[in-house]
Amino acid sequence: MSARSEKIDIVRRIHPQKFALWAAMASMVMFFGAFTSAYIVKQAAGSWLEFPIPNLFYISTAVLLASSITLHLSYRSYIHKNFVNYRNLLLTSLVLGITFVVLQYFGWLELFNMGVDMKVNVSGSFFYLITGAHAAHILGGIAALIVAVIHSRILPLEFKESRRHRFELVLQYWHFVDVLWIYLLIFLLTVK
Numbered sequence: 001m002s003a004r005s006e007k008i009d010i011v012r013r014i015h016p017q018k019f020a021l022w023a024a025m026a027s028m029v030m031f032f033g034a035f036t037s038a039y040i041v042k043q044a045a046g047s048w049l050e051f052p053i054p055n056l057f058y059i060s061t062a063v064l065l066a067s068s069i070t071l072h073l074s075y076r077s078y079i080h081k082n083f084v085n086y087r088n089l090l091l092t093s094l095v096l097g098i099t100f101v102v103l104q105y106f107g108w109l110e111l112f113n114m115g116v117d118m119k120v121n122v123s124g125s126f127f128y129l130i131t132g133a134h135a136a137h138i139l140g141g142i143a144a145l146i147v148a149v150i151h152s153r154i155l156p157l158e159f160k161e162s163r164r165h166r167f168e169l170v171l172q173y174w175h176f177v178d179v180l181w182i183y184l185l186i187f188l189l190t191v192k
Contacts, residue, residue, distance in 0.1 A: 021169055025176050028137065032180060035133065036187055039126045043191065049121035053188060054110040057131075060103035061185055064138075067096035068178040071145075075171045079164065083157040090152050093174070094145040097138065104135050127188065134184055137177050144170045 042048075074089035108128065111117075116124040148170050151163065 015165065017165070017169060018172075021173060025173070028176075028180070032130070032133070032184065035126075035130050036184075036191075039130070039187075040191060042122055042126065047121070049116070049123045051111070051114060051116045051123070053185075054107045054114075056103050056107035056110060057185065060100050060107065061181065063096050063103060064100045064178050064181055067093045067100065068175055070096060071171055071174050075167055078159070078167060081159050087152045087157075090145070090149055094142065094149050097142045097145055097174075101135055101138055101142070104131060107131075130184055130188070134177070134181055137180070141170070141174050141177055144173065 070089045071093040074086050074093060077083070077085035077089060108131070111124070111127070116127070118125045118128055148167060151166075155163070
């Protein structure tokens with residue numbers, strides 16, 4: 001088999017839904033890359049307000065990491081036909097994902113109470129914009145998790161390749177937004 005035909009064969013093996021997800025994730029990388037680039041440019045213009053990031057954002061990070069771990073374990077449990085763990089860990093992941101967004105909200109409230117809002121200084125606006133845009137992407141993942149939880153409760157408990165594939169897409173997206181959040185938090189901590 002030639003190198004060209006091997007490349008074509010690899011392309012054919014990528015499921016169209018997975019390719020669409022990866023393309024969407026690539027566009028999200030560009031989206032947040034644009035935000036972080038604009039942040040750096042605007043910061044260099046001067047009159048930048050420095051403020052501490054509330055501890056709730058660190059706690060929410062730990063919660064998001066835990067949700068990624070439980071979701072991965074749920075996926076592994078589904079593959080190994082351990083349906084009790086699959087269901088319980090999937091529900092745990094959903095609860096942790098919702099908890100992440102709630103903690104982000106309370107972190108924003110704490111920032112606002114510190115005097116950091118969207119009107120006083122552009123640095124606050126950027127912080128709310130970047131973290132809020134990420135939270136919106138998390139909400140999309142939560143919607144997918146809700147559908148997965150419903151499927152785990154109403155569909156027969158059996159292994160099907162089509163369900164595994166759908167679950168894998170949810171898992172990949174969730175891991176992506178998890179890694180994206182870690183990047184954004186590190187960015188916000190180091191670029192001051």
